[in-house]
Amino acid sequence: MEKQKNEGKSSRRKFLQTGAIILGGTIVATYLGRGPLRRFAAETAESLDTPLLVSTYKPDFWFEVLTDNTILLKSPKVEMGQGIFTGLAMLAAEELEVSVSQIRVEHAGSSNGPMDLTLTGGSSSTSSLYVPIREVAATMREMLKNAAGKYWNVQPGSINVKEGILTSGKNSMSYAEISALTKDWDVPDTPALKSVSDFKYVGTNVKRIDLIPKVMGKPIFGIDYTFPDMVYALILQSPYINGTIKSLDTKKAAESAGVIKVIEEKDLVAVVAKTRYAAEMALRLIEADWDIPRKWQQADFEQIVKVGNGNAVHIQDDGSAESLINENPGSAFRQEYRTPMAAHAQMEPNGTVAWVEKDSAKIVIGTQMPGMVARAVAKALDLDPEQVNLQVAYSGGGFGRRGMVNNAVHAAIISKLIGKPVHVFNTREQEFQNAVYRPNTHHVLEAKIGQGGEIEAIVHNQATPDTLVEAFAGSTALSLLGADFLSSGHGAGLIYNIKNRAAIVWQNKLPVRTGIWRSVGMYPNTFAVESFMNELAVKTGKDPFEMRIVLLKGTEKVNERYVHVLETLRERSGWDSPKPPGKGRGLAICNDRKTIAAAVIEVQVIDKRIKIIKVTNVIDAGLSINPEGIRQQVEGCVMMGISSALYEELTVKDGQIAASNYHEYPLATLADTPQIEVIILQGTDQPLGVGEPPIEPIAPAIAAAVFDLTGQNLRSLPLRIL
Amino acid sequence: MKIDFEINGKATSVDVDPQMPLLWVVRDELNLKATKYGCGKAMCGACTLHVDGDIFRSCSLAVEYVSGKSVTTLEGLSKNEGHLHPVQQAWIDENVPQCGYCQPGFMMAAAKLITVIPNPTDQDIKANISNICRCGTHPRIIKAIKRAAQIQQTTTLISDGKAKE
Structure with a gap:
């Protein structure tokens, strides 16, 4: 298709108006030029409140009709396991009038598709694309119909479409045929979209469309990518926190078998070799002495991240919660909770395949932020953005760890210096020791309980390092905002209808890079707040379901949804049937950007080890696009939640991250798999996020179940029986 | 050193350091990418493959060990998409x-x-x-x-x- 013909301004206007900050390519550039804080605000709005920011809305940039009458959809969102390709294929198929199996999905690249200028994350991909992708698909369908109408000389309205075949009277041809015959395309105004009741595929169980490549072991990941004559590099990274090179001897490394060159450029030291094995061997032969600014210890990290330290921002302040607590501090019910620093530990290490030539750079990378990576590479190499051809690979897990540039710039510099394509992937040790971490947090919760056992006031103080603002918008933005309440502090506020309630986020800074981890602040905050609510239920002699239902009732739609989730969960988990002997049960609930997720968990304790027996989940993520995909995500959240609640903890010792590999950072295995039940409710007709909310109730529900069984209140993660 | 073995039913020969882990031989010398690098320490199992019918974690197995043996990777588990294992x-x-x-x-x-x-x-x-x-x-x-x-x-x-x- 010719792209130039689609530029009619009036016909494209609708696309430019679909959301507050959905803009065409040129306008985006202007908008982003307004300074880091505004950019940050825009990008954060993207990831939190779900409009979409892409480089173009031209339908033929999104869809390509292939000669076998399948349609190639170029996805601006990246596939890292969450199943977004399948959901998008279903949505596109609805309006394109093709079957889901007729749609192939690939990642949009910087030169051939709608590049995502923000982040795949925040569980926002489906909801942010729900309207735009159907609008683009419907427009594409109308373009094909109009072209067929012109060709047959019939009114487009007389044309029917089914499974990609256009018919009018005796005339019949495929999308592929009319595409081959058409030179000039008219882009019509955006057509009206199907209503929910007319959906054919949305709401049905569809298996992942990437099953075949994934069970056949096709080379779909960044680490699998090769260019002809490609070499392998490893970057010397400090095994110490903020260590810098004091002295360096690379002689042995340079003489090691298979080594092509040892690069020493400013901060970049790397070995380049004919094979990955040769690069690994040579890296070990580099003799480096490190300047270590301070031998950080675990106690330092816990001292830094503490309520009372740093800047404080109120993110919730209803009634007079603090004065009610402070007027008689001794009488308040007060508990402290802690969550540890954690690693993403995604299975594919971070890395990049780069090929830089005189006026161009090809970058292949599994990333959650293709737009940011492309901009960073262009800037570092002094190239125009269009000279960077960024190709997004499937990610071997993301969880937030790919929401940054990682080593793309270094890989590009190495390729430029060596004059060859280069493959640069971290070792697992580098992934643990020189990474970006979920920060440890500290929470103080206080409640004023009335004489009749009613909760009069709750104050939640959360201490946390930044996980988003500084990395995306710089330290100025962070000091202007006061604290990262958007990401780290997400979920610090209380959802319960308590007249006097307050939440305060204290901004701390650790000497390591801290960043987003599946469900961001909702993870620590749901652990702290829901654990406290469970303790309050015990303290006031209430059933944890009853207490929550009373405090979540109200006149808004969301109140109805809370109650429905809780009542469903109560029934389906068998909460009111007698508890099996030797087992404990616990409950937790959360609201993460409108998705409500709750779980009841049954545990046993064997030889001081917590064993999860059964997890019953209820999730209301609004309109279900693909219930099968939702179940996959909930199960995944349950397993990652168990892993994190029972085992995961990254500690600091003598200036280093103590864990260097999985033996020092164990994850859940098949042996930890409980019985899992997933119940999906649809409390609204808008699709909401699924990839993160279900992990949030897991740790507090386990903690409550352990208390139920043993009487021990475990207030720090990972949960360890005393 | 030249090492002969069978990969997915076919005879092959590589000329590499005999200590090179089978993982990198399979991935980068034979261009079979299904076998994955995960930890490099035989802990995660992403590199699991078969040698003479037994399972091995190939990141920690020197290629010289498979000399004269038969190696199967995921690519060799089935003939094609029409005949899945x-x-x-x-x-x-x-x-x-x-x-x-x-x-x-x-x-x-x-x-x-x-x-x-x-x-x-x-x-x-x-x-x-x-x-x-x-x-x-x-x-x-x-x-x-x-x-x-x-x-x-x-x-x-x-x-x-x-x-x-």
């Missing part, structure tokens, strides 16, 4: 993968398990496969292995029947 078929039936990176290692471990324990219980599976998955596909992996065992038994029965006819 019972494990691959079961993985599709149960919609197992999420990111998919650890799945080749799990599938290779599962393919071996169902030959040793033709009708495994949950407990057999949990006790015998220690691979790591970060996406949390564990419940589906367990279901898929039991399903693969069933498919294997049905297939065996059919082929036994044919042999008798």
Whole structure:
């Protein structure tokens, strides 16, 4: 298709108006030029409140009709396991009038598709694309119909479409045929979209469309990518926190078998070799002495991240919660909770395949932020953005760890210096020791309980390092905002209808890079707040379901949804049937950007080890696009939640991250798999996020179940029986 | 050093450092990318493959060990998409993968398990496969292995029947 013909301004206007900050390519550039804080605000709005920011809305940039009458959809969102390709294929198929199996999905690249200028994350991909992708698909369908109408000389309205075949009277041809015959395309105004009741595929169980490549072991990941004559590099990274090179001897490394060159450029030291094995061997032969600014210890990290330290921002302040607590501090019910620093530990290490030539750079990378990576590479190499051809690979897990540039710039510099394509992937040790971490947090919760056992006031103080603002918008933005309440502090506020309630986020800074981890602040905050609510239920002699239902009732739609989730969960988990002997049960609930997720968990304790027996989940993520995909995500959240609640903890010792590999950072295995039940409710007709909310109730529900069984209140993660 | 062995049923020869881990030989010398690097320390199982029918974690196995032996990777488990191995078929039936990176290692471990324990219980599976998955596909992996065992038994029965006819 010719792209130039689609530029009619009036016909494209609708696309430019679909959301507050959905803009065409040129306008985006202007908008982003307004300074880091505004950019940050825009990008954060993207990831939190779900409009979409892409480089173009031209339908033929999104869809390509292939000669076998399948349609190639170029996805601006990246596939890292969450199943977004399948959901998008279903949505596109609805309006394109093709079957889901007729749609192939690939990642949009910087030169051939709608590049995502923000982040795949925040569980926002489906909801942010729900309207735009159907609008683009419907427009594409109308373009094909109009072209067929012109060709047959019939009114487009007389044309029917089914499974990609256009018919009018005796005339019949495929999308592929009319595409081959058409030179000039008219882009019509955006057509009206199907209503929910007319959906054919949305709401049905569809298996992942990437099953075949994934069970056949096709080379779909960044680490699998090769260019002809490609070499392998490893970057010397400090095994110490903020260590810098004091002295360096690379002689042995340079003489090691298979080594092509040892690069020493400013901060970049790397070995380049004919094979990955040769690069690994040579890296070990580099003799480096490190300047270590301070031998950080675990106690330092816990001292830094503490309520009372740093800047404080109120993110919730209803009634007079603090004065009610402070007027008689001794009488308040007060508990402290802690969550540890954690690693993403995604299975594919971070890395990049780069090929830089005189006026161009090809970058292949599994990333959650293709737009940011492309901009960073262009800037570092002094190239125009269009000279960077960024190709997004499937990610071997993301969880937030790919929401940054990682080593793309270094890989590009190495390729430029060596004059060859280069493959640069971290070792697992580098992934643990020189990474970006979920920060440890500290929470103080206080409640004023009335004489009749009613909760009069709750104050939640959360201490946390930044996980988003500084990395995306710089330290100025962070000091202007006061604290990262958007990401780290997400979920610090209380959802319960308590007249006097307050939440305060204290901004701390650790000497390591801290960043987003599946469900961001909702993870620590749901652990702290829901654990406290469970303790309050015990303290006031209430059933944890009853207490929550009373405090979540109200006149808004969301109140109805809370109650429905809780009542469903109560029934389906068998909460009111007698508890099996030797087992404990616990409950937790959360609201993460409108998705409500709750779980009841049954545990046993064997030889001081917590064993999860059964997890019953209820999730209301609004309109279900693909219930099968939702179940996959909930199960995944349950397993990652168990892993994190029972085992995961990254500690600091003598200036280093103590864990260097999985033996020092164990994850859940098949042996930890409980019985899992997933119940999906649809409390609204808008699709909401699924990839993160279900992990949030897991740790507090386990903690409550352990208390139920043993009487021990475990207030720090990972949960360890005393 | 020149090392001869069989890869997925075909004779091959590589000229590499005999200490080079089989993982990198398979991936970068033979260009078979299904076998994955995960930890480099034989802990995560992403690099699991078969040598003479036994499972090995190839990141920690020197290539010289397989001299004269027969190596099978996920690419060699089935002829093509039309003739899937019972494990691959079961993985599709149960919609197992999420990111998919650890799945080749799990599938290779599962393919071996169902030959040793033709009708495994949950407990057999949990006790015998220690691979790591970060996406949390564990419940589906367990279901898929039991399903693969069933498919294997049905297939065996059919082929036994044919042999008798």
